[in-house]
Amino acid sequence: MKAFVSAFVLTVIAAFPAWSATVTNKDGEPAVLVVVEGESRMEVAISAGSTESICPSGCFITTPSGDRLGLQGDETIEIVNGSAVVK
Amino acid sequence: MTSKLFAVFLSLWMVAAPVPVMAQQPAANANPQQQLQQQEAAATPQAQAAAQLETARKNLERLAEVITKAKDDDNRLAELKVEIDAAAKQIIATSVAIRPRLDEIKARLAELGDPPAEGAPPEADVVAQERKRLLAERGAINALTGTAEDLSVQATKLSNGITATRRVLFSNTLLKHTDINRTMVMDAIAAISLERQTFMRTVGSWLTFAWNFKRLQLLSALFLSLCAALVLLAGTRRLFSPFIHRGVLNEEPGYITRLSVAFWSTMIPTMAAAAFATTSYFFLQVFNVLRPDIAPIVSVTLAVCVAVLFVSTLANAVLAPGQSAWRLVRVSDRGARLLAWSIFAMTVVNGLDYLASTISEVMGSPIVLTVVKSLIASIIIGLILMAMSLIKPLVAAGQTLDSQGKPWPRPVWLLFVLTGAALIMAALSGYVGLARFVATQIVMTGAILVTMYLGILTGKAVAKQNALADTVVGRYLERRFGMEQIGLDQAGLVAGLGIYALVVLLFIPLILLQWGFQIADIQAWAYRLFTEIRIGSITISITGILAGILLFAAGFVVTRWFQRWLDSNVMARSRIDPGVRNSVKTGVGYLGLALAGLIGISAAGLDLSNLALVAGALSLGVGFGLQNIVSNFVSGLILLVERPFKVGDWVVTGTTEGFVRRISVRATEIETFQRQTIMVPNSLFINASVGNWTHRNKLGRSDIPVTVGYDAAPRQVMDTLLQIANAHPLVLKNPEPQAVFSAFGEATMTFELRIYLADIVNGNGVRNDLRLAIYERFREEGLGAPFPKETLEPEVSLPQPEPEIVAARKTPDEAVEQPVVDEPVRRSGTQRRPRRVSVEAVGDKD
Numbered sequence: 001m002k003a004f005v006s007a008f009v010l011t012v013i014a015a016f017p018a019w020s021a022t023v024t025n026k027d028g029e030p031a032v033l034v035v036v037e038g039e040s041r042m043e044v045a046i047s048a049g050s051t052e053s054i055c056p057s058g059c060f061i062t063t064p065s066g067d068r069l070g071l072q073g074d075e076t077i078e079i080v081n082g083s084a085v086v087k
Numbered sequence: 088m089t090s091k092l093f094a095v096f097l098s099l100w101m102v103a104a105p106v107p108v109m110a111q112q113p114a115a116n117a118n119p120q121q122q123l124q125q126q127e128a129a130a131t132p133q134a135q136a137a138a139q140l141e142t143a144r145k146n147l148e149r150l151a152e153v154i155t156k157a158k159d160d161d162n163r164l165a166e167l168k169v170e171i172d173a174a175a176k177q178i179i180a181t182s183v184a185i186r187p188r189l190d191e192i193k194a195r196l197a198e199l200g201d202p203p204a205e206g207a208p209p210e211a212d213v214v215a216q217e218r219k220r221l222l223a224e225r226g227a228i229n230a231l232t233g234t235a236e237d238l239s240v241q242a243t244k245l246s247n248g249i250t251a252t253r254r255v256l257f258s259n260t261l262l263k264h265t266d267i268n269r270t271m272v273m274d275a276i277a278a279i280s281l282e283r284q285t286f287m288r289t290v291g292s293w294l295t296f297a298w299n300f301k302r303l304q305l306l307s308a309l310f311l312s313l314c315a316a317l318v319l320l321a322g323t324r325r326l327f328s329p330f331i332h333r334g335v336l337n338e339e340p341g342y343i344t345r346l347s348v349a350f351w352s353t354m355i356p357t358m359a360a361a362a363f364a365t366t367s368y369f370f371l372q373v374f375n376v377l378r379p380d381i382a383p384i385v386s387v388t389l390a391v392c393v394a395v396l397f398v399s400t401l402a403n404a405v406l407a408p409g410q411s412a413w414r415l416v417r418v419s420d421r422g423a424r425l426l427a428w429s430i431f432a433m434t435v436v437n438g439l440d441y442l443a444s445t446i447s448e449v450m451g452s453p454i455v456l457t458v459v460k461s462l463i464a465s466i467i468i469g470l471i472l473m474a475m476s477l478i479k480p481l482v483a484a485g486q487t488l489d490s491q492g493k494p495w496p497r498p499v500w501l502l503f504v505l506t507g508a509a510l511i512m513a514a515l516s517g518y519v520g521l522a523r524f525v526a527t528q529i530v531m532t533g534a535i536l537v538t539m540y541l542g543i544l545t546g547k548a549v550a551k552q553n554a555l556a557d558t559v560v561g562r563y564l565e566r567r568f569g570m571e572q573i574g575l576d577q578a579g580l581v582a583g584l585g586i587y588a589l590v591v592l593l594f595i596p597l598i599l600l601q602w603g604f605q606i607a608d609i610q611a612w613a614y615r616l617f618t619e620i621r622i623g624s625i626t627i628s629i630t631g632i633l634a635g636i637l638l639f640a641a642g643f644v645v646t647r648w649f650q651r652w653l654d655s656n657v658m659a660r661s662r663i664d665p666g667v668r669n670s671v672k673t674g675v676g677y678l679g680l681a682l683a684g685l686i687g688i689s690a691a692g693l694d695l696s697n698l699a700l701v702a703g704a705l706s707l708g709v710g711f712g713l714q715n716i717v718s719n720f721v722s723g724l725i726l727l728v729e730r731p732f733k734v735g736d737w738v739v740t741g742t743t744e745g746f747v748r749r750i751s752v753r754a755t756e757i758e759t760f761q762r763q764t765i766m767v768p769n770s771l772f773i774n775a776s777v778g779n780w781t782h783r784n785k786l787g788r789s790d791i792p793v794t795v796g797y798d799a800a801p802r803q804v805m806d807t808l809l810q811i812a813n814a815h816p817l818v819l820k821n822p823e824p825q826a827v828f829s830a831f832g833e834a835t836m837t838f839e840l841r842i843y844l845a846d847i848v849n850g851n852g853v854r855n856d857l858r859l860a861i862y863e864r865f866r867e868e869g870l871g872a873p874f875p876k877e878t879l880e881p882e883v884s885l886p887q888p889e890p891e892i893v894a895a896r897k898t899p900d901e902a903v904e905q906p907v908v909d910e911p912v913r914r915s916g917t918q919r920r921p922r923r924v925s926v927e928a929v930g931d932k933d
Contacts, residue, residue, distance in 0.1 A: 036236050038243045056621060058179040060236040067189060067225070068232035070182025083193060086186060 021059075021071050024051040025079045033079075034062040046079065132185050133228060139181045140234055146174055147241055154249060161256050165605035168249045172611075175242035182235040185228055192225050257603055261524055264517045265458050275459035282452045289450070293381045304374035312367030320359040343548040345413050349404035350541040357397040364389035380449055387445040391438035398434040398534045402427045405537065411488040415541075419492035422480025429475045430530075433468050437530050440464035440523065458519050465514035465522035472507030472529075476500045524603075532601050535594050542590035550583020552576060628692055635691025642683025650676050666733030669750065673727055677752065715770070716753065722769035723752040731772065732779045737848060739778035743767055780847050786819075787847030791840040791854055793861060794832065799870045801828055801836060807870065808840045811860045817853050819843040 025031045025046040033044045037059035046052050054061070058073045064082035071077075076087040150171055157163040199218050203210050265271070297305050340348075368386055371377050377385060406423040407413040414423060443460045446452075476499075479492040494500065506529070514522040548554055555561040555575055564570045564578065596609050620627045650672055658668045689695060709717050727750065732738050736747045738757065745759035754766040780787055795804055805826035812824035822843045830837040840857065844850055864870070 036240060039240060039247060041240075058176065060179075060182065060232065060239065066229065067193070068229045068236065069186055069189070070179050070232060070235055072179060072183050086190070 021055055021073055021075045021077060022051055022053050023061075023077045023079065023084075025049060027079055027081065031064050031079045031082065033064075036060040036062075132188055133224075133231065136181050136185045136231055136235075140178070140231065140238060143174060143178050143181070143238055144234075147171075147238060147245065150174070151245055154245065154252075158252055159256065161253055161603070162605045162607070164249050164253050164256075165607035168246055168253075169607050169611050171242055171246045171249070175239055175246065178235050178239045178242060182232050185231060189225065189228050192221050192228070196221050196225070260520045260603075262518065263520050265455075265519060267458075267462065267515060267517050271455050272459060274453065275455045278453050278456045282447060282450050282456060285450045285452075286446055289380055290384075293378055296378070297376055301374065301376045305371070305376050308367060308370035308374050308376060311370050312363050315366040316359050316363035319362045320355070323355045323359070340412060343545075343554065345415055346541060346548060347545045348413065349407075349415055350538070350545040353397070353401045353404045353538055353541070356400055357393065360393045360396050364393050383445055383449055384442075387442050391442050394531065395431075395434050395438050398530060399427075399431045401534050401538055402430040405541075414488070417482055417488075418480035419482050420489045422478055422482075422492045425478045426475065426480060429471050429478075433471050433526075434530050434534075436464050436467045436471070437526055440526075461519045461523045462514045465519065465526055466511050468526045468529075469507040469510035469514070469522075472503050472510065476503035476507070528601065532598055535597050535601070539590050539594045542586060542594070546583045546586035546590065548583075549586060550580050553579070555579030555582060631690065631692040635687040635689075635693075638690045639683050639687030642686055643680065646676060646679025646683060649679065664733075665735070666730045669734055670727040670730055673750065673752075715768070719753045719769045722773040723750070723754075725773055726750055726755070726769055731777055732782065736782065737780040739780070740767065740771060740775055785846040785848065786843060787850065788841055788843050789847065789850040789854055791842070791857055791861070792829070793838045793840060794835040795838065795865075795870065796835055799836070801838070803868075804836075804838055804870055807864055807868065808838060808861065811857060811864060812840055812842050814860070815842075815853060815856060817844060817846075817849055818857075819845055 023033065023044075023046055025048055028048050030045050030047045033046065033054075035042055035044050035054055037055045037057075044052060044054060055071060056073050058071060060068060060070050061077075061084070062068050063079065063084045065084075067083060069084055069086070078085045078087065150167060154164070154167055157167065196218065199214055199221075202215070202218065209215075368389055371385065372382070405415045406418065406427045407415070408420070408424040408427045411420055411423075418426065440461055443464075444457045447457045447460070476495060479494045481493040481495065482488055482490060483493060495503070506525075510522050510526060513519075513525070553572070553576055555564075555578060561575050561579070564575060570578065599609055600606070617629045618631075620629065653675060654668060654672045658671065663671075685695075705713070732747050732750075734747050734750065738744070738747055743757055743759070743765050745757045745763075745765065747755060748758045748764065749756040750769075752769075754768050755772060757765045757767055759765060793804070793808065795801075805828065808826040809824060812818050812826070813820070818824055819842075824843065825841040827839045827841060828836065829839045840861075842853065842857070844853060
């Protein structure tokens, strides 16, 4: 029984999702996002193929294609052809 | 029963019914309607979002105005911040809601492809128009999101602005510097008489107004609040009377008793007073008795009264000036009295200071008056503190409490003097706000901390093993509800934990309020604590986890209930084989448990897709450590499906033999004939051969070897054996018993009586009967004796585990007596010497 309990606990711990939004750049070139979080407006560059965590508590981003998106903070986003695909 | 069956059918139908309906719907709506709906839906979310954003913008404007107005009101600002944060969240949610439409447009644009390059043949007009329309819509959505972005920034700015304002406000109240000089004091003195007049007039006019026009309401408000307080007081007194009452005892009360009496005698009157104050204010407000100019004064008066009561009862409880036996700290009688008085005086002065400043504020008196009042109060409190350093409360080790005390130790003395001096200095140098804040902290926070400490000590004392059973409450519970020792102990533990929770939940917010935080702040913190705790990029929601656990528990209970219902109502009546019943029951149990677990996990907000990773990690773990457990688990499932044995079967595996008592998922419980319970891992049953005496039926053969000397006639022996076997009622006629001449020994012949039994479980008893009968018959007929001639001693049988059912229910009389009666007694006279006959116990194992 102990083994089951510990296995369960392990599972639960491991299954805790990372809650901040993660952005993965699937394009061949670096993507520059404009992230507006709280009062600040900053540019986040994501190099090709890499993944970044942004804004855990909700923000707005502007993708290279010029589209603006509101994010709750728990999304997984992929940049494909300069445009964001929210999973 | 019928109703239950009906319910089952109904629920099954309800589950099954929507499926075809849902399947039909899309088909019906497929073409024109669907497109229409889509267009409508396309129009709505943007318009909705635009409307929502417009509302949010107006809301923010309104809030900004309110903030400018309320920039001095810390409490209001705290509430506004909560409101603005909620608005900011709402703005983000609005923009998230239009995201799907943007995705749709992007997808459609991708389908349409890029516009034709220059020189390429032009595309169809419809396509060009649609692209244009989609691009316009995309632009509109982006503009909308842009607006949301701006609003969000604006909201965050407002929220941060509030935080900054509140910080300034706090430091202003604390560190505001006023020049104390002669003119100021003169101004204040001049203002005093004016304020007194205004105050008298206001209060007088309110009283007249209340008495003339609101008499009934005033009286009923007071009456109702008094009732509430009385109910609370009487109820708690009844419940906690042994905790509160300080009886005149012959012996000195124990430390724990003193402690809990101190804690509860502080808590209960204070709570009752607080209840009275709150309810009376509430009712006065509800019945419109209070006027806006009087309401703050009344509320502060009530609060000050409660605070003074709290501190003075606490001082009384701890110091017990009148009853030295109940004193918690070892100070002299005189010292205790003086200390209690000084604490009381400090509290009263501090409370009056607050009351006076509220009055000045309401009456619109000049600010100097408030400053001077606080100045005086601070100086008085400083003086009292310094005076307290002169008290000689300590009692030397050998002396009684009524003796002359010793002075404070040097550091304590210094602390008193320095704090008092610092208060006076701060007040005189113009930092009146700071002095007042420190004075309040010394009195109120000190009192709250002391009470907390007492409460925690009380909780610890109550939770101690068997502490509750020795108290009056424990004896009452024992008498009234017949609680056992263990129950009382557990109740004590629960009570102790409850007291801890009470102390923490009640006093920590109180202290925070003391430090200038507002109720809205504390609420927001509590809310955040329960909904989202953020550690790095991970957010944990306590409510989510609790909900998950609750759902899991509910699922578990429902599963157990369903299992029991299925077993006792459905399967028991449909005469299903007990093995199948057990398997189905267990299977349903595990299925339900797994379902409940899944529901709980998803309710707790755990992402099941992350489990793939875990499964990868676990498979490695299974390869090493968990291999055995998993193999047993799978074996258990196979056992449930294959059912090589069921509960109650008599099985043999390896060295273990006995009755199966329980088949669970990891191990099977086997009870041996000696009543030893053995847990056999399920994999043993799958990997090794398992003997089951009672698999399809309980029919079985049992053998009794009989050894007789060579001077007996073998045929006669065999006949006699068969006669004996046939005479036993439990021996089956078909297959019929056999007597076999099985071996020639050195000096003996070995026979074997093979009998078939309908229930092999009875084997031991039947064999026992038969052996008795054989012995007696052989004796009578002179065939031999079942013991060796040389020793003439009965052979000691090997220790053989015997099923007790068998031993208990056998009465061998009938079986044995019959042949004896049938046989004529003719041979009884023939005296033959006993021959070497022995009955072996070997091979008796079944």
